[in-house]
Amino acid sequence: MPLDRNAATLPPVVLRAVAGGDHVLTPEALAFVAQLQARFGLRLHALMVARARRQERIDRGELPDYLPHTREIRHGIWRAAPIPAALADRRVEIIGPPDRRTMIAGLNSGARVFLADFEDGTAPGFARIVAGQANLIEHRDGTLEHDDPATGKRLRPDPDPALLIIRPRGLHLSEANVLIGGQPVSAALFDFGLSLFHCGRALAATGRGPFYCLPKLESHGEARFWNDVFLFAQERSGLAEGTIKATVLIETLPAAFEMDEIVWELRDHIAGLACGRWDYVFSYIKTLRNHPAYVLPECTQLAMEDAFLAAYAARLVKVCHRRGIHALGGMSAAIPTPGDAGANEAAFAQVRADKTHEVGMGFDGAWVAHPDLVPVARAVFDAGMHGPNQIARPRQEWRVEPAMLLKPHQGTITQAGVRLNIETAIEYLANWLQGRGTVSIRGRIEDAATAEISRAQLWQWIRHGAEVETGQGPRPLTADWLGELVQAEIVAVLERLGPAGFHRGHYASAARIVQEAATAATLPDFIIPAAYDVLNALD
Structure with a gap:
């Protein structure tokens, strides 16, 4: 050339x-x-x-x-x-x-x-x-x-x-x-x-x-x-x-x-x-x-x-x-x-x-x-x-x-939906930190867009006090409640994989990245650059 x-x-x-x-x-x-x-x-x-x-x-x-x-x-x-x-x-x-x-x-x-x-x-x-x-x-x-x-x-x-x-x-x-x-x-x-x-x-x-x-x-x-x-x-x-x-x-x-x-x-x-x-x-x-x-x-x-x-x-x-x-x-x-x-x-x-x-x-x-x-x-x-x-x-x-082009969809936010976003974002990022860019989650092939939309929705719901249907009445999503749900997801992963699998899978880093992005004062443009720093350190 x-x-x-x-x-x-x-x-x-x-x-x-x-x-x-x-x-x-x-x-x-x-x-x-x-x-x-x-x-x-x-x-x-x-x-x-x-x-x-x-x-x-x-x-x-x-x-x-x-x-x-x-x-x-x-x-x-x-x-x-x-x-x-x-x-x-x-x-x-x-x-x-x-x-x-x-x-x-x-x-x-x-x-x-x-x-x-x-x-x-x-x-x-x-x-x-x-x-x-x-x-x-x-x-x-x-x-x-x-x-x-x-x-x-x-x-x-x-x-x-x-x-x-x-x-x-x-x-x-x-x-x-x-x-x-x-x-x-x-x-x-x-x-x-x-x-x-x-x-x-x-x-x-x-x-x-x-x-x-x-x-x-x-x-x-x-x-x-x-x-x-x-x-x-x-x-x-x-x-x-x-x-x-x-x-x-x-x-x-x-x-x-x-x-x-x-x-x-x-x-x-x-x-x-x-x-x-x-x-x-x-x-x-x-x-x-x-x-x-x-x-x-x-x-x-x-x-x-x-x-x-x-x-x-x-x-x-x-x-x-x-x-x-x-x-x-x-x-x-x-x-x-x-x-x-x-x-x-x-x-x-x-x-x-x-x-x-x-x-x-x-x-x-x-x-x-x-x-x-x-x-x-x-x-x-x-x-x-x-x-x-x-x-x-x-x-x-x-x-x-x-x-x-701006008209929003109408619908509901359920506690199951919030948990799904948390689970999906953490699971995807944990796999991403292990080197997998495409991940099978609940019968679907997911890529980085899945982590981005999952954490962005969590941020949006917290930022605007969206009401979450819990089965016991609506409840606004807050940073504190999100923290409790993230912790519950960590416990569930620990029980599923055991301590060795949990740490080998980098789930703690993934959970931290997701929680920080979802509770930031300003919605981060992208979550992947922050995860990229961790990926390079692990490499």
Whole structure:
């Protein structure tokens, strides 16, 4: 790959030694990452400051709205660049962390796309991040394989595997184990830069990439940032303009008001928008944290067919099809239970209902978390979608006003719901600290979004004195009562695992992180950065 003629003047790179690093963290690859950081690091910092300032305005009473100065973009007649043939059909996509076993299972699942998730589905210990990049290189070279100890078989990708899309970490995260000029490198630029350097030209040569999924964007300014990163990276890599294609996850409330603008900024590189509904609910709570009118009921009562979630999904389909790109539905996180036919049929029925609703709305595909759900979801899209996608199916009759994107769901908060949030957040984070980014909890595959929404709801209910139904009358949730419930959960885990399992599982650290986030004076933007410090210490 051509390097910048001024590469010798770039700041020094300091990194933690890790197995496999000599294959992934080559001087040339790190020089490319350093170029990205030098070129875009300060600009990225300014975007994070802009996020904080917007949140301050909302905290003071300003509500999200469509931007008046971009009205011509929203109402203009224009379309994004054509979608590559390899991305024309995305009816079922499967997502998972980039470890060998999961990658091969996803690539062989029968899904159209396997999304290698370095973000919410990965606990970002440095060894796991580097190993994930090494697995991408082996997939590039056709040498990816895994010896399955359970069966004694050697697993390899099929001759015609699913298309690979890579999800780097969000713009708000840093990679603490790589210092450039004495400062941690952007995790997003690190993940993107390494994968593009090592695999970009090989994927482009076959017409199967490089393709990315961009998480946690909050504004069209952040989309412009990624577009400029793509232009710079393509020029440095010798790739033609527009080679990189990206799907943007609309999983923050501010981004829902700027969908057209996000597509416009990435119009030469965008392939679609996707619903990230659990993260979206979390962002709704976080963005409107100071406003008591937007307190939500417990998660089990937040249906995609109602209130702000329904408006969000409708707007995403409308914008995508008007601009000639894919609209991807949400994740079906249900997983089969071995030996339990009744539970499995209930899970499959839930997925069928979910996907039937999405294909009826006009979505062109959706995500699942387990290979056994691929044929279930595919059957629904095969029956309801005549052709590789529904982009030609307009939804211009839907008019989505700002108030519709803010309308809260109605429902109740029960003591069982509070306990479920506590249990789920602690269980997920304890597993995350052990290195597992995707965790099976109560028959569902959960990722970091689950911990975020669980603790954010606890904070919101305490902050606004939400009434909890206890069976003996309503009772407001307080920090003291939450402390008692957290302690009860710790006792339950101790009884289940014993002292050795409790401490080995890092449940005390997980409980502390959850309780501190749920009782903070101001709702923390994210819980994962605090947990990341603990993860690095444990590493």
